[in-house]
Amino acid sequence: MSELREARIARGWSQERLIREIERHARHHLLDVPTAASLRVYVSEWENGRRVISERYAALLRPLLGITDAELFGRRGHADGAGSAGGYDELLGCIDSARNVSLTMVKTFMDQTELLRTMDRQMGAASLVDQMTGHLATLEEALTFAVLPDTRRPVALALAGAATLAAWQALDVGAVQRAWRHYELGKRAAQEAGEPMYLAHATAEQAYVLCEAGRPEMALELIRGAHRVSAGQMSPRLRTWLYAAEAELCARAGKPEECRRALDAAATHLPDGGEARDSDMLSIFLNGDHLARWRGHTLGLLGDDDAMNSLYAALDAMDPTFIRASSGLRVDLASAHLAREELAQAEEHLREARLIVSRTGSVRYRRRIEQLTERL
Structure with a gap:
């Protein structure tokens, strides 16, 4: 399978959808592209290896599909020539x-x-x-x-x-x-x-890759190692973030009691007040509202009835600038309603989530939406 076809399928697009997106992107950026009929031929030949993707079209496809040149062309970049001047x-x-x-x-x-x-x-x-x-x-x-x-x-x-x-x-x-x-x-x-805090944060986020690859136990070991990396050199908000992440991975690993202990630890370490930004770790946004959303998501993974209260509280307090995060919240609400067999409410939240994902291009959330849609 060609790299272009893999990226298109990962996005959940047909060839026709890709062609429409190329046309839309071209109109928005005032670019000239061939007719739809010609683009159909191009896409088919690109995916079958009969036509090389030029830089002009690569510049269109990269932002549309969220991929790099290496991923588009199936290479890891050009090495410098041994005889370079x-x-x-x-x-x-x-x-x-x-x-x-x-x-x-x-x-x-x-x-x-x-x-x-x-x-x-x-x-x-x-x-x-x-x-x-x-x-x-x-x-x-x-x-x-x-x-x-x-x-x-x-x-x-x-x-x-x-x-x-x-x-x-x-x-x-x-x-x-x-x-x-x-x-x-x-x-x-x-x-x-x-900078042990940055090392701990990168290590803990990397655990999510393992978890989504089907290795939650290994992911949990990694995130617990992140706690030890920074030891006493950790801001309260980062420590809260690590405990919340640990709780989520415990839920995914089927460890409910350890999950709840980690959630309690996260709540204990969260600084007072509504400030979300960690001045020591600019990538961390976490206050009571954010933690409520995370708690709801995690309890939802356990099938806990209390998930619904946390999720709706988070929805009411949602920062409107966190567009992508709002799709995850809607997906969590749909999942919680499905668990209670409240199909109309689940469909409503999935509809909102789809609209957001169509704007952000999130493959992760699109996959979750598809999984829930199959259960309706």
């Missing part, structure tokens, strides 16, 4: 450029990551693949040629945050290999920066 002069030029990476530039890197995080929250990950790929490449290049520790550490910290975000985005669009590699990159960068 430049030699020591080129190397020293790269090192000298890296020496000029100032704290101001690192702040620019962090600001770019924050912008991508905001766009991801509101638009979904699929449309950001080119921007995220370029951002990571820039940070990796800066770290590769930064020689002195005073320069390397802040760049490594910026890379740790960006790589972990990129990994979660890749997981959302179903690119699990890319997600795993980005988590490994984020962990290495966090170790280089000497």
